[in-house]
Amino acid sequence: MTNYSGRRGFLLGGAVLGAGALVSACTSNEPAAAPASAAAAPSGPAGANDAPGTAVTIGFSAPAADHGWIAAIAKNAQSAAGRYSDVTFKPVEPTNDINQQISAVESLIQAKVNALVILPNDGQQLNQVARAAMDAGIPVINLDRVFPDKLSYRTWIGGDNYGMGVAAGHFIGDKLKSSGASNPVIVEIQGIATLPLTQDRSKGFADALKTYGFSVTAQQDAKFTVESGTQVAANLLQAHKKIDAIWNHDDDQGIGVLAAIKEAGRDEFFMVGGAGSANAMREIQSGSSVLQATVTYSPTMAASAIRLARLIAQNKGMSDLMENEVPQSITLASETITKDNVARYLPLGFES
Structure with missing residues (x-):
C-alpha cells in the first residue's frame, strides 16, 4: 500500500508489541476491497514519555481508505493521537490523487503544524512537498512508502x-x-x-x-x-x-x-x-x-508514527534507548502468526 519501496504490504511482527511499547515508553498502493473497520491501535505500557508535555499539533495525510489495510492506517493514527491530552490531531482528506495529496500537505504546512505524518501515495511524487515541510522546520515522519530524498523526512517507519x-x-x-x-x-x-x-x-x-x-x-x-x-x-x-x-x-x-x-x-x-x-x-x-x-505487516505502524511525531515535536527521545533523539529509521519485523499464537495477535488484526 509511492514510491512503492515500502508498504504493508497489514502487525509489526516481532515488533508488533515491541515497537508500540518502545515508542510509548519513549507498524502498497493497493487498490482493492471496500473500506472496512479495523482494530484500534494497541495502547502499550505507560512510560515517562506518556506524561503530558508541550502541546503539539500533528498533521496527518494518507491515501483514501479503499483497502482494508489503508483504512486501518487512518484508524490507528487517530486512535493513537486520541490517547494524548497534549496532541491536537489534524488529518486532511484522504485521497488517491497525487495533486490533491500535495495540496493537502501544503495546507498543513501553511497551518504550521508541529509535525507531519505522511503516508504518500507515491514517495517520488510527494518528495518535493515533504522537503518543503522539512525546510519550513516541520519534522516529517515518513510512514511506510519512503521518500527518496532523506532530507525530506526526519524519521521513516515502515514494514519489512x-x-x-x-x-x-x-x-x-x-x-x-x-x-x-x-x-x-x-x-x-x-x-x-x-x-x-x-x-x-x-x-x-x-x-x-x-x-x-x-x-x-x-x-x-x-x-x-x-x-x-x-x-x-x-x-x-x-x-x-x-x-x-x-x-x-x-x-x-x-x-x-x-x-x-x-x-x-x-x-x-x-x-x-x-x-x-x-x-x-x-x-x-x-x-x-x-x-x-x-x-x-501491520497498520499499527501508523500508531507508532503518531507517537514518534509527538516525541520529535516535544524534543524527546525514546526512553528505552540511550540516545537523546528518536532514530532516523525504524524497520518493523515480520512475524509469523499461527494457530499457536493467533490469540495474541487477533486484537491487532484489521478487517478486510
Whole structure:
C-alpha cells in the first residue's frame, strides 16, 4: 500500500508489541476491497514519555481508505493521537490523487503544524512537498512508502517487505521439509508484480525457500483485489492438479483466494497469507482452513508514527534507548502468526 519501496504490504511482527511499547515508553498502493473497520491501535505500557508535555499539533495525510489495510492506517493514527491530552490531531482528506495529496500537505504546512505524518501515495511524487515541510522546520515522519530524498523526512517507519517473504518462505520450507516433501509444488500469488514492494517480498520468499532446496513452481499477481484473487487462484488451481503450498502476499486479496479454493473443493495443500488481517487470523484460529499462517505487516505502524511525531515535536527521545533523539529509521519485523499464537495477535488484526 509511492514510491512503492515500502508498504504493508497489514502487525509489526516481532515488533508488533515491541515497537508500540518502545515508542510509548519513549507498524502498497493497493487498490482493492471496500473500506472496512479495523482494530484500534494497541495502547502499550505507560512510560515517562506518556506524561503530558508541550502541546503539539500533528498533521496527518494518507491515501483514501479503499483497502482494508489503508483504512486501518487512518484508524490507528487517530486512535493513537486520541490517547494524548497534549496532541491536537489534524488529518486532511484522504485521497488517491497525487495533486490533491500535495495540496493537502501544503495546507498543513501553511497551518504550521508541529509535525507531519505522511503516508504518500507515491514517495517520488510527494518528495518535493515533504522537503518543503522539512525546510519550513516541520519534522516529517515518513510512514511506510519512503521518500527518496532523506532530507525530506526526519524519521521513516515502515514494514519489512523482504522480511515478509523470508518469514513465509521459512514457514513453508520448514513444514515441507519436515514432512519429507520432494520437489514440492509451491505457488505464489503476488499483489502487483511490477511494484518494488512485491519484488522485495518475492525475493525474500525465494531466498528463504532456497535454504531448504525448494523453489517457486508458479507465480502470478492478483492486483491486491478480492476479485482478482478469486480469478488468479482459480486459474492456478486448474493449472496444477496437485499443490503442496501457497503463499498469498495479501490478506485482503486472500478473501478471494480462499473463496476460489473452497469453490474448487481443494485441501491437499496449506496456505500462508500476508499482512495480518482479522479475517485471516480467524481462519487460522478455526483450525479447519487451508490457511495455516499469515506473516505480518501491520497498520499499527501508523500508531507508532503518531507517537514518534509527538516525541520529535516535544524534543524527546525514546526512553528505552540511550540516545537523546528518536532514530532516523525504524524497520518493523515480520512475524509469523499461527494457530499457536493467533490469540495474541487477533486484537491487532484489521478487517478486510
